[in-house]
Amino acid sequence: MAGVAGVSTATAGRVLGGYGKVSETSRRKVEEAAQRLGYRANGLARSLIQGSTETIGVIVTDVGNSFFASAVRAIADEVRAAGYEMLLANTDADPQTEQRALRMMWEKRVDGVIIAPQGSGSVGHLRPLVDDGLPIVLLDRPLATLPEVDQVIINNTSCARSAVNHLIELGHRHIAVISEAAHDFPRLRSVTLAGGDAERPSAARLVGYLAALRRAGIDADEDLVVHSPYNRAAAERAVLGLLRRRPEVTAIFCTDNVLTSGAVAAIQRSGRRCPDDLSVIGFDDQDWTTLVRPQLTVVRQPRYELGSAAAHRLLQRIEERRSAPNNRSRAENTASGDAPKIQEAQRLVLRGRLIKRASTGPIPPG
Amino acid sequence: MAGVAGVSTATAGRVLGGYGKVSETSRRKVEEAAQRLGYRANGLARSLIQGSTETIGVIVTDVGNSFFASAVRAIADEVRAAGYEMLLANTDADPQTEQRALRMMWEKRVDGVIIAPQGSGSVGHLRPLVDDGLPIVLLDRPLATLPEVDQVIINNTSCARSAVNHLIELGHRHIAVISEAAHDFPRLRSVTLAGGDAERPSAARLVGYLAALRRAGIDADEDLVVHSPYNRAAAERAVLGLLRRRPEVTAIFCTDNVLTSGAVAAIQRSGRRCPDDLSVIGFDDQDWTTLVRPQLTVVRQPRYELGSAAAHRLLQRIEERRSAPNNRSRAENTASGDAPKIQEAQRLVLRGRLIKRASTGPIPPG
DNA sequence: CTGAAAGCGCTAACAC
DNA sequence: GTGTTAGCGCTTTCAG
Numbered sequence A, B: 001m002a003g004v005a006g007v008s009t010a011t012a013g014r015v016l017g018g019y020g021k022v023s024e025t026s027r028r029k030v031e032e033a034a035q036r037l038g039y040r041a042n043g044l045a046r047s048l049i050q051g052s053t054e055t056i057g058v059i060v061t062d063v064g065n066s067f068f069a070s071a072v073r074a075i076a077d078e079v080r081a082a083g084y085e086m087l088l089a090n091t092d093a094d095p096q097t098e099q100r101a102l103r104m105m106w107e108k109r110v111d112g113v114i115i116a117p118q119g120s121g122s123v124g125h126l127r128p129l130v131d132d133g134l135p136i137v138l139l140d141r142p143l144a145t146l147p148e149v150d151q152v153i154i155n156n157t158s159c160a161r162s163a164v165n166h167l168i169e170l171g172h173r174h175i176a177v178i179s180e181a182a183h184d185f186p187r188l189r190s191v192t193l194a195g196g197d198a199e200r201p202s203a204a205r206l207v208g209y210l211a212a213l214r215r216a217g218i219d220a221d222e223d224l225v226v227h228s229p230y231n232r233a234a235a236e237r238a239v240l241g242l243l244r245r246r247p248e249v250t251a252i253f254c255t256d257n258v259l260t261s262g263a264v265a266a267i268q269r270s271g272r273r274c275p276d277d278l279s280v281i282g283f284d285d286q287d288w289t290t291l292v293r294p295q296l297t298v299v300r301q302p303r304y305e306l307g308s309a310a311a312h313r314l315l316q317r318i319e320e321r322r323s324a325p326n327n328r329s330r331a332e333n334t335a336s337g338d339a340p341k342i343q344e345a346q347r348l349v350l351r352g353r354l355i356k357r358a359s360t361g362p363i364p365p366g
Numbered sequence C: 001c002t003g004a005a006a007g008c009g010c011t012a013a014c015a016c
Numbered sequence D: 001g002t003g004t005t006a007g008c009g010c011t012t013t014c015a016g
Helices: A009-017 A024-037 A043-050 A066-081 A095-107 A122-131 A156-169 A182-193 A201-215 A232-245 A257-270 A303-323 A330-335 B009-017 B024-037 B043-050 B066-081 B095-107 B122-131 B156-169 B182-193 B201-215 B232-245 B257-270 B303-323 B330-335
Strands: A055-060 A085-090 A112-115 A136-139 A150-154 A175-179 A225-227 A251-254 A279-283 A297-300 A347-350 A353-355 B055-060 B085-090 B112-115 B136-139 B150-154 B175-179 B225-227 B251-254 B279-283 B297-300 B347-350 B353-355
Touching: A009 A024, A043 B043, A055 A066, A055 A095, A055 A303, A066 A085, A066 A303, A066 B066, A066 B085, A085 A095, A085 B066, A085 B095, A095 A112, A095 A122, A095 B085, A112 A122, A112 A303, A122 A136, A136 A303, A150 A156, A150 A303, A156 A175, A156 A201, A156 A251, A156 A279, A156 A297, A156 A353, A175 A182, A175 A201, A175 A232, A175 A257, A182 A201, A182 A225, A225 A232, A232 A251, A232 A257, A251 A257, A257 A279, A303 A347, B009 B024, B055 B066, B055 B095, B055 B303, B066 B085, B066 B303, B085 B095, B095 B112, B095 B122, B112 B122, B112 B303, B122 B136, B136 B303, B150 B156, B150 B303, B156 B175, B156 B201, B156 B251, B156 B279, B156 B297, B156 B353, B175 B182, B175 B201, B175 B232, B175 B257, B182 B201, B182 B225, B225 B232, B232 B251, B232 B257, B251 B257, B257 B279, B303 B347
Parallel strands: A055 A085, A055 A112, A112 A136, A136 A150, A150 A347, A175 A225, A175 A251, A251 A279, A279 A297, B055 B085, B055 B112, B112 B136, B136 B150, B150 B347, B175 B225, B175 B251, B251 B279, B279 B297
Antiparallel strands: A085 B085, A297 A353, B297 B353
């Protein structure tokens, strides 16, 4: 390449890499040769030497879920605008898959990571990267034992609280919730009593449900806290079971978009009329919630904004680190006697809100 | 690193990289040292030397769209099973964005690319990579001028044909179609006459619509071919306009999932009853199509399978090339007098099918 | 402004 | 088995 252009590799590099000073004449020669040879830079070599890949890693549990699809879309937009690329991985909430993805991305030298951790096991997977000083942003789920890491989340507990409050105000007393975290009911009940919060969105929403009941002086009934995995068919079965088992239930709060569609299907199949016999609140304001009859009352969460905020935060951290790579690794940090200069972690909470529509109504007489 | 373990860099490399032969003793020493130092391999250096990154590029127009979200999910699954990673980019159907993404991925040395090209302009963007011998698979949209590239697509034309046939059999004569490719109507009409096909799915579906009408001896009416971009609100407006303008329309065929939701919204707002006044067929069998009343008749396309097939094909090509890197680049090919050995491109067509439900019925009397 | 040379962290070939 | 050496393709000193 440099040979064809009749200059040294150094000059060629300066032109192609856009650094240093080059005369117009040699610039033209190089560009022409590059054109002719169909030259393309080797990003690997460049990254190897510069120590940055202009690539971030994104790890979610399921891009197929519309919630994450929106968030990833937002991240992609933000990242592209900054001239970065995005490595994407799915975990299906499997700890091992998550660990492997994280490790591979780390070895591929991503400049930062946005992750929706699968659970508390994630802390162990993230620890080495955190200690290494890699910028990380937690998406949608905080990790209490990783307080030094930035996070962008939704005010899940209070969203759930206002949803359930709405039902209570309408006169409902037998309010069921369908949740992926139902098995955590005993633990979460005490969390509520202590006024605390919970890590996973599903748990946080359940806490909100419990808090609302408690404030209204309604005893939480474990049998009305029904469990379902994130799977429409399973949710449908779970809700059908509930309605058969506890016909006195007059309202259902769904804590996730797929649980919502399962619940709506179940109610339709059960023959109960909504909202006359049964009120429903869904989670996540998807397009179809205004197409069904009655239109669904839902908690809308800013999914796209969640993604852009996370990406924005991450890119900012990467930029910070680039201009001041003090906090390289724990090893170096401990070695140098400087002030640790550990950046305060940022905790960004975006607000969802209740959209009242036609699927919620006053408690039926009788 | 090698120093701490008390061995040479070569031995350390053999252990960490998992190649060559090493004694148990030194293996243990190296692993221990690696553990202690928190060593992580540098994938960039490895890739630089081995000439493969174990990473593929995926380019779609919008991961936020449930169609692509499913396909990308499938690709992620397939790719992960093979131990690869995935760089993902969105183009919003913008040629420049597509070109930039392609270029960046190419420079980052991806081992292959899956792309849903935005249009015929994509050929120029892909040409250099194709000539370089990079494995590529076209997803969902063929490119006639790039016949040497593998493609995985849906039988869009015949899906559309059977949808419209269904309407015709029910007695409908004034059948509208809502399409992103409506402006291509004149050109596509001649394509149909010639029995040809079209590149973009939207166009292919429109061709199917025209073919069905033609076979039934119904004249296609340009005014019933309504245009809408992929945007729910726009689709809703377009369909409302159609219903006002041409009240004799008794059936609507939607050629995409977002157009479908817009059309359903419009019909609901118009006050026309479905299927009594108006039959509708949607595209893409999403969850909600069974939750609305009447349940929607739709064309189901195998979105997940489309993604897995594409990924599968690509990984296979990458494997082929790895074992026989003959066709490195055009330059070398031309130089060597060997048989070109150009692999025949594979064209995989997955079949969608019509799911008849309650939104289609016989033509109303009157 | 330009060239020569060193080296990023690794693997491949070859000796020992 | 193991160590030595020579690069992968680029950027970065450092002289000229």
